[in-house]
Amino acid sequence: MSSNQSFHALVRLLRYARGYRRRIAAAATCSIVNKLFDIAPEILIGVAIDVVVNQEDSFVAGLGFTTAREQILVLGVLTFFIWAGESLFEYLYQILWRNLAQRLQADLRQDAYEHVQRLDMGFFESRSSGQLVATMNDDVNQLERFLDGGANAMIQVGVTVVAVGAVFFVLSPLIALLAFTPIPLIVWGAFYFQRKAGPLYGEVRERVGELASRLSNNIAGIATIKSFTAERREAERLRAASEAYVEANVRAIRLSSAFIPIIRMAILAGFLATFMVGGMMALRGDLNVGAYGVLVFLTQRLLWPLTGLAQVIDLFERAMASTRRILDLLATPIRVRDNAETSLTQPVRGTVTFENLSFRYATGGAGIEGIDLEVPAGHTLALVGATGSGKSTLIKLLLRFHDPDAGLIRIDDQRIDTLSLNSLRGAIGLVSQEVYLFEGSVRDNIVYGRPDAPQAAIIEAARTAEAWDFIQALPNGLDTLVGERGVRLSGGQRQRLSLARALLKDPPILVLDEATSAVDNETEAAIQRSLSRIARGRTVIVIAHRLSTIVHADEIVVIHAGRVVERGSHETLLEENGRYAAQWRVQTGVLESAMPLV
Template identity: 35%
Template sequence: MALDVQRWRGTATEEPDPTRRVASRRLLASLLRPHKLSIVALVALLLVQNLAGMAGPYLVKLGIDRGIGHPPVLVLVTALFAAATAAEFATRRAFLAMSGRVGNAVLLDLRVRVYRHLQKLSIGFHERFTSGRVIARLTSDVDNISELVDGALDDLVLAALSVLSVAGILLWLDLPLALVTLASFPFLVWLSRWFQRASARAYRRTRETIALVIIHFVESLGGIRAVQAFRRERRNDEIFGAVNDDYRRASLQAQRLVATYSPAIKIVGNVSIAVVLTYGGWRVLHGHTEVGVLAAFLLYLRRFYEPMQELSQFYNTLQSATAALEKLAAVLDEPLAVPEPRSPVHLPAPRGELAFDSVAFAYDAGRTVLPSLDLFVPAGQTIALVGATGAGKSTLAKLVARFYDPTAGSVALDGVDLRSLAEGDLRRAIVMVTQENYLFSGTVASNIAFGRPGATRAEVEAAAAAIGADAFIRALPDGYDTDVRKRGGRLSAGQRQLVAFARAFLADPAVLILDEATSSLDIPSERLVQQALRTILASRTALVIAHRLSTVEIADRVLVLSGGRIVEDGPPSALITGGGHYAALHEQWRDSLL
């Protein structure tokens, strides 16, 4: 149990990567590029807002030094103060409205890019990149960027403008007082640098740990049947408790840094104000400066130190958004293992002829599955692939479906290399049905129509009838309009398999691949499917992978694979009497039925 917990904790480590920073900046630039004019307008609004805000204390100075005893001047200063306040309000409102539109447009573009790219990435990527991490990218990471866009960014920029503006105005108003104020700068710089370094590590740790919480949560509930079947709730509770506690401790450490930094800035600010008030009062008494200047100085100091105190929260949000952008950029930079062709070849009417020419394939450098394979499948022929687990049957099927590209050699459809075939033509020509038989939330009819979205209701029902699913579908509470619920949970395993068959048959591909597709069917259902297959597969090329050799009997030709090589090839009737591998497998299968 401890080892499981430690393994989960070990997956949290993510070191900063300079290449990721470059990629994230490139991504940010591409997201902002369509909004250049709006960004220029936003900068202008921020500058006007800052200028209006900076005018207030200076107008107070004029009111005190020039307006007292001069009513017309005081009225004018009051009017100008009101105008500055109104301008600050108007520009702030306009900025928030425009930045909201730009920010949401950027987030929409980002979500669309990530989602589209994830759909294009190969099966291999999704097999090694857990669903929990994918969800974390599209939820917590996008939320972190959204938090920055929704208000923190303009507050951060405005705070920086205020600090710079105030520093310049103080130097202009009274140089001696300004120099006294700027004496606190070394402390502020030291505090800020310390907080930047320490919080960067702390906030990165919080992001890593919350990602583990999300991943474990998603994977535990996604596999809840296995968890409950094996009574592993306690184990999962312990792992979740460990990663959740890691997140708590990481968040606590980040909060401790804020609890140190913010009060320290406040202390420095209050000491500076006390010193300015004392020294400024002395200068006023001795006629070296005016009362209005001192009042303006104190008002400006508030505008100087308040943003510095809030910088900790701004920096937290900025760090979270920066790290999230780096992760999303890494996903978008993930290369396509099966890229679309630069000059696609169109195949409007495929016949279904398949050719493997010296095909080799390895999932990684140390695990070769197909060393060298030559195979020709004429159009319209049904091929059964049999062999022990790991013999290469499913790999061969995935190469035909172009879930992967061969390491060497080529796979061709009607003489066209699959790597050159237009994506749309490839997906219409080749359809694969797996034992997973995944169904989407929605009606039975919509799940069947997934194979051909433009199909009519009559075509959907005809496809279901062809594979023997029509009877059980009509017996459902709402027939074809029955909601199958999440992942088809309302249907039995065999019913889900039949719906998946109907979906594939409606797509009417030139090549149909059945990868262990009858594994979930009971004997009566399997017989119905086999009867339908004899009719439907007669006009198309088919690759059938099955451990149930009853399914193999419908094939025109059987290929027996061992170690990624074809060791037997021929009609099933001939191989049964040949005394070879297939004959032995057939005998074992018959014995298992007794």
């Protein structure tokens, strides 16, 4: 990342943090005052030398303190208050900067997460979850580390140059020029380092995301890794990702480590100039001895903090690389807009209409074309077809995970793109093939869509989903912990809990997306028994590969290559002897002249 990009990232960050301007100003003020107090003791040392050498003719004597004892006493009192002031403002700036860092990083992470939740599913289909976690966690932490110490250091370096420079030019313009001679070299070196280090730290952030993604994917897929005895192979792939991260850091460290030795020599040149030329001037009487002491002490105070520019810019570059990633994430456009002011008219009857609906995924050619369907309220529609034919795409569009390229969807004659997402999705219960259970108890997962549900309603939903018997057999019943992603339960148990979760929500429209494709025969039979009870009084849309589960649907629609190719009841489609009939024969054991459907 170039210096312009770093500056642009800083401007974007300040724009984002406009609500913190008072806190930033207060923290910066404390940093400035602390540094002014920090510089003062060196000046007092020079004044004290002046008192010892010149006594009644000293600078302090001119303020009305005639005796050397009074002058030393005054300097002692000033020293006490200066040290106390320095300590007080150091405490204040540390409290302010660190609290600001904590508050800002927490808000950034929260805002990023809330923004990500509002993005359409296409965003998640094109992004690695590990990259997202790295951005919302590690990148935010990089910014926190900079605000914890780097921001204060940058301010104090600037204050040191200005304040010490002012003292130098008051005492001796010639020595000031000599002392400041190395500063252009130091600043040039700092910006040269920044320009070279920016891309390196951008690469470091990318490698962190890849490493996080690898770890996340491998932990999620540990069962597959074990089943294929691929532990060693995956360990080597992780090692490669880890080594790539190390190498990216090594390149950045190699550059930053060369900065301090070079700058140290520039500082030596400035110090020697002050030491030698100032000493000669003091010997000739052209420079007060006390002033010479102040200049010698302040030369190091002026130049030495500049060596810290390497670490400060190191922190700054890491933070700005991270800030750019965070703010780019926050700037990702929300394509599915939430019309929060409009809700479905109550009570929701559940009529669903797809009108000339077309959609294509940006990442591939799959999708649907010209779909026209109507599901009357209280009816059951079954969608069947080959994998990738577009069945699940219809459901994603109904839930507005994506918006269609053409056409529209209505619920009870209301266009869903004019509704609030909360109202729309609140009317739809989804039971997916890929069941996701959250870490927590069985109860936590069932009540996920209705947290305030009473015990009786929870039990009734579990009974309807034929889950209550196995729940009672668990060690702690409803309070049994399911583990991460429900790992402590069987696939059939997870599917039944998912169904109970949807039923407790009591939606007028229920969607079953391949809900029985990955379960055993017993679970399939249980879900089939449930369907007759579940369907009463609600609209049900079923996507199924097992045709035996949808023979009683009011209408069965066969989708092929994104288009409706057959539709009708089970008996009607068998009589037509098309794709549906061919697949029915395959699944019931009559294999002759079977036309593949799935």
